Amino acid sequence: MALTIGCVGCGNMGGAIMAGLARTGGYSLCGYNRTSARMQPLEALGVSALQSPLAVAQAADVLILGVKPYQAAEVLEQMRPGLTAEKTVVSVAAGVSCQRLSHAVDGRCPVVRCMPNTPALVGKGVFALCCEDPAIPAARKAEVLALFNALGVCVELPENKFTAFTALIGAGPAYVFAMMQGLVQAGVTLGFQHKESRDMVAALFGGCATMVEQSTKPLMQLRDDVCSPGGVTIAGVNVLDREGLVGLLVDSVLAANARGKEMES
Numbered sequence: 001m002a003l004t005i006g007c008v009g010c011g012n013m014g015g016a017i018m019a020g021l022a023r024t025g026g027y028s029l030c031g032y033n034r035t036s037a038r039m040q041p042l043e044a045l046g047v048s049a050l051q052s053p054l055a056v057a058q059a060a061d062v063l064i065l066g067v068k069p070y071q072a073a074e075v076l077e078q079m080r081p082g083l084t085a086e087k088t089v090v091s092v093a094a095g096v097s098c099q100r101l102s103h104a105v106d107g108r109c110p111v112v113r114c115m116p117n118t119p120a121l122v123g124k125g126v127f128a129l130c131c132e133d134p135a136i137p138a139a140r141k142a143e144v145l146a147l148f149n150a151l152g153v154c155v156e157l158p159e160n161k162f163t164a165f166t167a168l169i170g171a172g173p174a175y176v177f178a179m180m181q182g183l184v185q186a187g188v189t190l191g192f193q194h195k196e197s198r199d200m201v202a203a204l205f206g207g208c209a210t211m212v213e214q215s216t217k218p219l220m221q222l223r224d225d226v227c228s229p230g231g232v233t234i235a236g237v238n239v240l241d242r243e244g245l246v247g248l249l250v251d252s253v254l255a256a257n258a259r260g261k262e263m264e265s
């Protein structure tokens, strides 16, 4: 029988996960959102709209918690009477630890902490999952990992790596968008229309990402392959090296990680 996935809090992230699963197929889907109008696009994809968090807890095997971090405990309390050891709560609430989740469900069911990044909103997310709760049966853990693997790239991480993941991949889109902005701006400076430049730069990043995925060559080798002796690219690359782009990126991620640790303590 198909696994039933329920989502409480079908906003940007919860809604994107449910829409992704609806497109993947093979699951029975249901959800509840405080503002019921937000369920309509999901209903059109085959997600049943239920009437309360408790109704979702009773109906589903895997429960995605998609509310804001400060709402998580209150919503889990409403779901609590419907939770049993056979169910699993998967929370995407940033910064809400497994310990806090277990406490909020009063130990009634296993919990999984998930950290997505914003490209999840367009079906290209990177998800970190922490499945350290010893109460999760191996089969359920495999089901949860398969579910998120269907939505993008999914990595299983110990909880003590979540801050590092957040600094690198959660914050990652901001670094990438900043690099894209610089290139788009350069394109406009060279006389391209803004949209033309933006579309070309988006395709550039997409194409390079595919090359990196498909190749085992070191990144520096891929970079050097583009630099003909005495040519155009090496002239640009020399400036990047002189100004230290690589070191700047490393420092940016380390600063984000330090800030994440500060916020945890």
Ligand SMILES: NC(=O)c1ccc[n+]([C@@H]2O[C@H](COP(=O)([O-])OP(=O)(O)OC[C@H]3O[C@@H](n4cnc5c(N)ncnc54)[C@H](OP(=O)(O)O)[C@@H]3O)[C@@H](O)[C@H]2O)c1
Pocket: 008, 009, 010, 011, 012, 013, 014, 032, 033, 034, 035, 038, 053, 066, 067, 068, 069, 071, 075, 092, 093, 094, 115, 116, 117, 118
């Ligand atoms: N967006 C991201 O890129 C991102 C990245 C990493 C992690 N996250 C995590 O994802 C979670 C959701 O973020 P978001 O950006 O998707 O926010 P969002 O769009 O505001 O979604 C939250 C949804 O929860 C609903 N909600 C609030 N209280 C509820 C309740 N009692 N019962 C049912 N539904 C309720 C809200 O309903 P209304 O429509 O009535 O407000 C809203 O639709 C957060 O915990 C955040 O930390 C998001």
